Amino acid sequence: MQKRGGEAVREPGRTRSRLSKVLIDTRPLKYPAYRRLWLSNIVTSVGAQVSAVAVPQQVFNLTGSSAYVSLAAMFGLAPLLVFGLWGGAVADAVDRRRLLMVTNGGLAVTSVLLWAVAAAGFNTVWLVLVLFAAQQTFFAVNMPTRGAAIARLLPAHLLPSAQALGSTVFQIGAITGPLLAGMLLPLLGLPVLYLIDAVALCAALWAVYRMPPLPPNDGAPTSAGLRSILDGFRYLTLQKVLLASFLMDIIAMVFGMPRALFPEMAERTFGDPPGGGVALGLLFAAIPVGSFAFALFSGWLHRVRRHGVGVTIGVVAWGLAVIGFGLSDSIWLAVLFLAIAGGADLISAVYRSSMLQTAATDEMRGRMQGVFTVVVAGGPRLADALHGVGGATFGTGAAVAWGGVLVVVLAILAVVCLPAFWRYLAPGEEEPRDKQH
Incomplete structure (x- = not known):
């Protein structure tokens, strides 16, 4: 502290120092190889969300049927579930950069x-679906490989x-991807949207090209077949953490x-008109916005x-927070609870991902990331089915609130049954094997 005219003035350096302990920690970006991977992740994540909007819109334009749009969702989910596991096995057996x-x-x-399909005006919905499935297959292999690197x-x-x-x-992609697609679709059309995505992905490819080689370590598998995947599951059963x-x-x-109950709650609980309105958009945006806002002040997590x-x-x-959301009858209170839930999910995700990086050996890290990909992709889909049935049976608010109660109870039971997880201590400071200056 300094004094000016008898008044105490806080030194700017101390203020910056305190802010650095709260704001998101950017020290990993000082490592060039990680920085290139992180920048390429931005393009890949935003592009995936753009495709998630553009492809269903193209399918609906071609068919006028929501049933075909649901089919597009399955064409996107199946590769994530199958090739997420296989991609993790491949990531353990080959150079991850390649x-x-x-x-x-x-x-x-x-x-x-x-x-090309959109620009040429091909009216074949199955061609679009096959290309979308191929794109999601590459994405399913890409995700665990990035995590393992x-x-x-x-x-x-x-x-x-x-x-x-x-x-x-991830949150930038979840927020900006759909927004960009929604704004650019009426202005530029589907073909240009796909072309922009392709050009951006080429830039991401250049960033990956400039990363160092990441060959398998000694003891890593030499193939990525069914046996390798099963070895990963056997390894997981022995690693209680x-x-x-x-x-x-x-x-x-x-x-x-x-989220499966958001449309009904937006209309019947929070007063949206039939067909959707502002409340629906707020509900879907609240969790990723909360996660992103909390991430900006996550400097203390490490x-x-x-x-x-x-x-x-x-x-x-x-x-x-989910219990609070289920009991809310005000849209702003509901959004607040969902945003808090998003912040809580960020804490959980940061530490779960860090544990996955440190508790798994390098020769198993790709396969563990593959399982992580399947869990992340499959869990919300199971939730959609469960909450849909629960909402129809017990009412939306009750289904949401009791779901939150189950989360709290089952999480505590899991920790009681697996005490090694509660006691887990992250390793201290050490240099990476492939540190690049």
Whole structure:
């Protein structure tokens, strides 16, 4: 503190120092290899969300049928479930940088083909669906490969900060991807939207090309067949900490993700007109906005080494926020609770991802990331089915609130049954194997 005219004045340096302890930790971006991977993640994530909007719109334009739009969702989900597992096995057996180049190139090529189909005016919905499935196949292999590469590029103590930065990328994609698609579709049309995505993916491919080689370590598998995938599951059953981390995510998502009820609640609880309105948009945006806002002030997360405790607190806080959402009759109160849930989910995701990076050996890290991809993709889909039935049976508010109660109860039971998860302590500071200056 300095005094000016008898008044105490806070030194700017101290203020910046205190802010640096609260604002998102950007130290991982000082490592060039990780920075290139992170920048390419932004393009890939936003592009995936753009496709998630553009493809259903193109399918609806061709067919005028919502049934075909639902079919498009299945064409996108199936590759994520199947090739997410296989892609993790491949990531353990080959140079991860090369695999990223192949999958990023495949994403760019499928975007070019979708552009060609739309620009040429082909009215074949099945061609669009097949191309979309191919694109999601490349994405399914790309995701676990990116996750498995991070621990080779950074010291262990920076992994929570890297996961927070990665979460901001995911949330940016979830927020800006649909917004960009919605704004650009009427202005530029579908063909140009696909072409922009393809050009951006080529830029991401260049960023990946400039990363260092990431060959398999000694002891890594030499093939990526069914046996390799099964070895990954056997490994998971022996790693109680990893098993518990996946279980906690399943509990939170399956019982506590009520997005299937958003349309009905927006209309019947929060007063939207039939067909959707402002409340519906607010409900869908609240969780990713909350996660993104909390990520901006996540600079303290890396100082917590009790990652199992962090995950548990995050999941229980998610469940409590979901209970509050289910009991809300005001749209703004509902949005507040969902935003809090988004922040709690970020805490859980950061520590779960960090545990996955540090508790798994490098030769198994790709396969564990593959399981993570399946859990992340499949959990919310199961939640859609469960909440749809629960909402029709018990009413939307009751179904949401009781789902939140189940999250809290089951999370506590999981920790009691797997105490090693609660006691898990993250490793201290060390340099990465492939540090690049």
